[in-house]
Amino acid sequence: MLLLRKTYLKREYQTYLKSAHWKKIQKIVYSQNPRCYVGNERYPLNIHHTNYENLYNESLQDLVVLCEFHHKALHSWAKMRGWKPDWRDCLKKHL
Numbered sequence: 001m002l003l004l005r006k007t008y009l010k011r012e013y014q015t016y017l018k019s020a021h022w023k024k025i026q027k028i029v030y031s032q033n034p035r036c037y038v039g040n041e042r043y044p045l046n047i048h049h050t051n052y053e054n055l056y057n058e059s060l061q062d063l064v065v066l067c068e069f070h071h072k073a074l075h076s077w078a079k080m081r082g083w084k085p086d087w088r089d090c091l092k093k094h095l
Contacts, residue, residue, distance in 0.1 A: 013055075016055075016056060025047075025058065026047060028060065029047050029060060029063050030045065030047075032060070033064075033065040035065065036065060036067035036070055037064050037066055038066060038070045039067060039069075041069075044067065045065055045066070045067055045068070046065070046066055046067070046068055046071040047063050047066075048064050048065075048066050048071050049062060049063060050063065050064055
């Protein structure tokens with residue numbers, strides 16, 4: 001049952017990332033932060049949710065721009081440790 005729930009949530013999240021609402025947020029976030037928070041790279045960029053408490057109704061403070069490399073590294077780092085790190089601490093000290 002848990003696996004079905006996770007699959008549903010993942011699909012719902014992927015749909016959200018294609019929505020007009022998310023595209024509008026992306027435009028704002030990228031215009032305010034056109035470079036990776038960690039390495040100052042300009043592309044390819046991703047937007048990372050610093051928490052999922054406000055998912056689907058994020059404030060700009062819930063989001064950080066990362067290059068693709070640092071975004072994947074952050075998720076890998078957290079997954080290996082089995083916990084959600086403070087993303088700023090993780091990025092500055094470990095990546």
